[in-house]
Amino acid sequence: MAIADIQEYLKLIPAVNRAPQHAVWLTYDAEADTLYVNYKKPSHATDSEMTDDDVIVRYEGEEIIGFTVLHASKRLKKTA
Template structure:
């Protein structure tokens, strides 16, 4: 399993990544923009508000299943979802006790990428 942990702090309306020399150029900014847009569309607004309030303590762990073409982004280590929400664009938002713990992106390789 290929797991990459990204650490960031949220200060004064900006997200600053720690040890950014190891981060792929531009990809993390795209992830943040994607998460912001997803949080606007989601039904559970309170869960996303708590997610952004705790952003400075969150590490993003990712895993791509090539056979299933699914990208998993986990925001909490050793979490087990007790609820989920499927968006119109085939993204599953996973919750544990009302907290956003991760997202699952179906058909990941078929999605547009930023230039």
């Protein structure tokens, strides 16, 4: 059973490899149904923008330091 769970995480390797600084921190808030993705810790956003599909992209200066995915669980049904 544990090997199947590990296989899901191994699918993240290409995304981590493409990420700035080759690092990604993920946090899911079930109550808010929000996924937080950070490329930098600590991160201090100086600006942000909302996309048409309810994703908030966060910037520190000109650099993207992460994004916030609203309504995260609803997206699983679309991609599953």
